Amino acid sequence: MATAPQPEILTAFEAAKGFMPVDEGLALYAAAVEAGALGLPLLEVGTYCGRSTVLVADAARAAGVTALTVDHHRGSEEQQPGWDYHDPETVDPEVGLMDTLPTFRRTLFKAGLEEHVIALVGRSPQVAAVWGGPLGFVFIDGGHTDEHATADYEGWAPHIADGGLLAIHDVFPDPKDEFTGQAPYRIYLRALASGAFTETTATGSLRVLRRTGAGI
Numbered sequence: 696m697a698t699a700p701q702p703e704i705l706t707a708f709e710a711a712k713g714f715m716p717v718d719e720g721l722a723l724y725a726a727a728v729e730a731g732a733l734g735l736p737l738l739e740v741g742t743y744c745g746r747s748t749v750l751v752a753d754a755a756r757a758a759g760v761t762a763l764t765v766d767h768h769r770g771s772e773e774q775q776p777g778w779d780y781h782d783p784e785t786v787d788p789e790v791g792l793m794d795t796l797p798t799f800r801r802t803l804f805k806a807g808l809e810e811h812v813i814a815l816v817g818r819s820p821q822v823a824a825v826w827g828g829p830l831g832f833v834f835i836d837g838g839h840t841d842e843h844a845t846a847d848y849e850g851w852a853p854h855i856a857d858g859g860l861l862a863i864h865d866v867f868p869d870p871k872d873e874f875t876g877q878a879p880y881r882i883y884l885r886a887l888a889s890g891a892f893t894e895t896t897a898t899g900s901l902r903v904l905r906r907t908g909a910g911i
Contacts, residue, residue, distance in 0.1 A: 697757070698725040704753045707806035712785075712798060713746025715836075715864065722898035723862060724750040727832055730860040731758025735831035738854075740819050740847045741838075741864075742766035744785070744795050745802030751834060752808040760831070765815045765822050768796040819843075823850025830854045835882070836864040844878035848885065852911040861892055861904045886911070 699721060700708070708720055715723070727737050727750065737755045742748055742764040755762035769792055785793045796816065803809045815822050819837055833851045837843055855861055863886070865879045883902050886892040889911055892904035 698728050700724050700750060700753055704749060704806065707802070708746060708749045710805070711746040711749060711802045712744035712795075714743075715747050716899060719864070719899045719901040720747065720750055722896060722901050722903065723747060723834065723864075724754055726860050726862055726896070726903045727751045727754035727834075728757060730832035731755060731760055733831035733856060733859060734758070734760060735829055735856055735859065736761045736763055737832040737834075738762075738830050738851065739764040739834045739836065740766075740851060741834075741836035742768065742795070742799055742814065745799040745806075747834070747836065747864075748799070748812060749802065749806045749808060751832075752803070752806070752812045756808065756811040762812045763815055764812060765817070765819050766795070766799075766837075767818050768799070768816060769793050820846045820850050823847075823854075826851075826854060828854070829856040829859075831856055831859045832862070833859075834862040834864070835879070839865060839878050841878045841881065844882050848882040849911065852886065852891075855906045857906055859906050860895070861886060861906065863902045863904075865900050866902045867900055 731754050737751050739751050748764050752762040785795050833855050835847045837847045863879050863883050866883045868880055891908040891910045893907045894904050896903045
């Protein structure tokens with residue numbers, strides 16, 4: 696099975712709104728393809744406008760499994776008005792709040808991947824609380840506060856099957872990155888310290904770990 700996306704998929708990824716660089720995207724795709732061999736769904740926390748979803752969905756399509764992506768689509772802290780990552784185009788003029796769901800749906804449509812993705816619209820802890828099945832892959836790329844990153848980890852990591860992969864984005868060890876990457880870094884450290892996960896690859900700020908033991 697190919698561990699790099701086809702040119703049209705990579706083009707769709709690069710054309711979509713989002714923040715993941717290409718090298719991290721390629722590493723994410725390779726991990727999702729590997730995890731797809733388990734025959735279980737692949738799940739992403741933090742959809743935004745679907746940039747990384749394109750890669751996870753294409754990996755799911757290749758494996759014959761389903762991609763799931765979880766987001767309330769109102770934007771995380773750093774995407775709100777007044778912050779560096781805010782995009783005014785994502786604001787719904789009628790309600791005055793961010794709504795990235797329409798952009799996400801256009802991204803999937805343009806990539807030809809609508810049939811391979813289930814969009815779970817809601818807050819990650821609430822969705823995780825009612826999720827009952829095992830997952831081959833969990834990609835955490837949601838809110839960057841300790842509250843949100845910890846909730847994503849505690850909600851979804853228990854569902855990762857033996858041999859499944861946990862990917863965490865925006866892992867920045869430098870304390871100067873307190874807002875953007877320290878919370879993901881702390882859940883990454885927690886995963887390693889738990890003895891349940893072993894790191895497999897590190898590309899930029901993306902870390903990929905495999906479940907090799909019980910617990911979180």
